[in-house]
Amino acid sequence: MGYVTKDQLERARQYDVLDYVLRYEADTVKRVGKSYRRKDDDSVEIDTWKWRCHKEGLRGRTALDYLTDVKGYTLVDAVCFLIGEQPQERSDSSNKAVPLKKVIPKAQPPPLSENKPPPLTLPQRNINNMRVIAYLQSREIDRDLILDCINRGSLYESTYYHNAVFLGKDENGKTRFAAMRGTTSSFKCDAEGSDKRYGFIIPPENPNSREVAVFEAPIDALSHQTMCLHGFIPPFDGWRLSLGGTSDMGLIQFLAQHPNVTHCLICTDNDEAGNRTAAKIAELPGITTGRSPSVLGNDWNNALEAMLKAGRTQNRAHTRALHERG
Secondary structure, eight states: OOBOOHHHHHHHTTSBHHHHHHHHOGGGEEEETTEEEESSOTTEEEETTEEEETTTTEEESBHHHIIIIISOOOHHHHHHHHHTOOOBOOOSTTOOOOOOOOOOOSSOOOOGGGOOOOOOOOOOBOSOOHHHHHHHHHTTOOHHHHHHHHHHTSEEEBSSSOOEEEEEEOTTSOEEEEEEEOSSSOOEEEOTTOOTTSOOEEOOSSTTOOEEEEESSHHHHHHHHHHHHTTSSOOOOSEEEEOSSSOSHHHHHHHHHOTTOOEEEEOOOSSHHHHHHHHHHHTOTTOEEEEOOOSSSSSHHHHHHHHHHHHHHHHHHHHHHHHHHO
16 A cells, blocks of 8 residues: 655645535535535534534544545545645655554545536626726725736626626636625625636736735735835735635645745735734745735725725815815
């Protein structure tokens, strides 16, 4: 039997359990409040970076834990499936397998190779993007930057609900991810079949840039770009990448596709989840990192709105003072 190396094990541990479930087992779970429950066993609760089996008293934080403890797969099978690699072959007695964890299988699990992600299902495009443009402008995003995304093919408006649809594409230009954001409500959802390894990207003017800034959401990336454009913060001529949440899968894939990028500016939200993600990214090998949380509020759009509101208030006060003098 083959074995897995410590490097393979560590990479498999980076896979978020909710990312795995929504990509490979979406039809087996249902949304209950802010988390998900298995349809066949609602004692299993799944959320971002954590899961819990209330009936068995088990809990864990990663997809790897979930596959071994809940689904009953061997560690070697689970690791190799998550990272898409084959197990190592033992060539001599010096090679040691990573010790297996004690698991409690419900039954003999089916081969992991049968787990197929559903195809990406994109919402139908609207005949225009007027509502999305108006909505993003109401969030203080610069209009020209919005149009750039539309013209580049990474943003459009859906037909029925007029959601903003932010797209992530692979190295061949094929759409692999779609994040939907309501323009008239707080609706947020990834399209079925989305692959979080391919996030929404704003490319730099210099395609050879060695820097990337990572955000949790496309609107935060556009807010940061707007703040740079209007001089609220120093200019940044690097890539901007939305992770589509707090998983670092998108960054790992981006770095694999852009080996010349050597520095990451971490712009995740200024809260517990964002800081936890920042700490994980700081440990990634091969790159230097810097933390740049939003100056005001929890995220970059909060900061942009606060700065523009403060500027308008200051302008009104200045105008009022001029009138009083006159």
